[in-house]
Amino acid sequence: MITKEATIRNATGFHIRPAQLFTEKANAFKSTITIKVLATNTEVDGKSILGLMTLGLEKGSVITITANGEDEEQALDELVKLVESGFGEA
Secondary structure, three states: OEEEEEEOOOOOOOOHHHHHHHHHHHOOOOOEEEEEEOOOOEEEEOOOHHHHHOOOOOOOOEEEEEEEOOOHHHHHHHHHHHHHOHHHOO
16 A cells, blocks of 8 residues: 645636546556545545545645555556646646
């Protein structure tokens, strides 16, 4: 199991499009993915769009992404990269 922190960078926060992109990427891996919000200590399944949407993440929110499984390193690297890129939004 490995963990990294990431910061939500896109101006509109973690709305439906970023949540969809995140779950699509997370579901491409066999590893279990969890997201934890540091400010509230809330944790959800990173492969659940509904779970992600309940977090209400805004720009500047810090999250911890955890991957556990056979492809955990690749999964974590790609998911952190996606979040840090602002989900491709300007």
